[in-house]
Amino acid sequence: MFLSAAVAVFLTGVTEPLEYMFMFAALPLYLVYAVVQGLAFASADLIHLRVHSFGNIEFLTRTPMAIKAGLAMDIVNFIVVSVVFGVAMYFITNFMIKKFNLATSGRNGNYDTGDDASDETASNSNAGTANANSQIVKIINLLGGKENISDVDACMTRLRITVADIAKVGDEAAWKKAGAMGLIVKGNGVQAVYGPKADVLKSDIQDLLDSGVDIPKTDVTALEEDKTADVSFKGVIEEVATVADGQVIPITQVNDPVxxxxxxxxxxxxxxENGNIYSPVAGLVTSVFPTKHALGLLTDDGLEVLVHVGLDTVALNGAPFSAKVKDGQRVELGDLLLVADLEAIKSADRETTVIVAFTNTAEVKSVTLKKTGQQAAKTVVAKVEL
Structure with a gap:
């Protein structure tokens, strides 16, 4: 949305696509914006600025004529004024949005992700109270409430949250009623397993905590279990290859309970044995985690595959990883997905185990590991029935 609006303004000079995005949601910002724009126009009377165009395409086509007419310095002045007012407006906007918590696009629940849980998050925010039935409110209450939350983070598989008092955190049964697949508690750290949507939930939780909206208290022991739709299996077999040269082991032997x-x-x-990680299936890259240690794939038959390199490697902030694919890219079985520096991972006291997990569990009828032990990368080692 932002990119398309910016391109329209850049090419045509029509600013309404950007202005209408915040004009009514953040009126104080628009009033300041209008004054700054007026000052920018007034500068044409204060300095030599005898050029005009509707958008950058027209500006470029008129530049040769302006130079021939002796208006070269006017063009320089035009560029300087544009840069000065653009930078000034950026800092003014940034300050006002953060200082006054303005509801610009993507903030304070002012967004639409297409996900029911996210849509519910702040559906009552205009009334000053969040929706008690939303998944985000349930999660915050499972963590002991807003006051008990010290830090919110996530990786490709789970929410990672630090709390002040671990005794206030709901038990695993309550978390599963709120959609979690599992719960791990270490000291004051809570790891709630939600799969690839964990990062989205993290952002929604942080948005609600920062919004200033009242978060109603709920009884976490009385949560209704999320209903799952009946699934009819497709009768399709997917063959899955190993992602690297090395020892193939059952997932039950991974040194991480998740x-x-x-x-x-x-x-x-x-x-x-080396850091080259290949695609185990043909399909679409649905997500590359920002720290590049994990990514998601989706096959044509609907199998969701998570490739996770190393254990607790999210803490390395992407340093040992180089992604070779991007979101939305089509890959074939055996295409290079990423390169990992195994020595750097080991030096950080992390295990280098690469996990391949099939995350749409409700749609997977069975998984058969056909080969274990030493295997070359791209060798078919598993069969998944959908």
Missing amino acids: FSQKMMGDGFAVEP
Whole structure:
């Protein structure tokens, strides 16, 4: 949305696509914006600025004529004025949005993700109170309430939240009623397993905490269990290859309960000999996590595959990883997905195990690991029935 509006303004000079995005939602900002724009127009009378165009395409086509007419310095002045007022407006906008918590696009629940849980998050925010039935409010209450939350983070598989008092956190049964696949508690750290949508939930939680909206208290022991629709299996077989040269092991042997207990779904793992990680299936890259240690794939038959490199490697902030694909890219079985610096991972005291998990568990009828032990990358080692 932002990109398309910016391109329209850049090419045509019509500013309404941007202005209408905040004109009514953040009126104080628009009033300041109008004054700054007026000052920018007034500068044409204060300095030599005898050029005019509707958008940058027209500006470029008129530039040769302006130079021939002796208006070269006017063009320079035009560029300087544009840069000065553009930078000034950026800092003014940034300050006002943060200072006054303005509801510009994407903030304070002022967004539409197409996900019912997210839509519910702040549906009552105009009334000053969040929707008690939304998934985000349930999660915040499971964490002991807003005051008990110290830090909110996430990786490709789970929410990672630090709390002040671990005794106030709901038990695993309550978390599962709120849609979690599992719960791990370490000290004051809470890891709630939600799969690839964990990062989206993190953003929604942080948005609600920052919004200033009242978050109603709910009884976490009385949560209704999320209903799952009946699934009819497709009768399709998917063959899945190993992602790296090395020892293929059952997922139950992974040194992380989120994977070994199959909270993220069934699958297998590889103890890699080198850092080249290949696609185990043909399909679409649905997500590359910002720290590049994990990514999601979707096959044509609907199998969702998570490739996760290393254990707790999200804390390395992407340093040992180089992604070779991007979101929305089509890949074939055996295409290079990413390169990992295994020595750097080991130096950070992390395990290098690569996990392949099939995350749409409700649609997976069975997983058969056909080969284990030493295997070459791109070798078919598993069969998944949908």
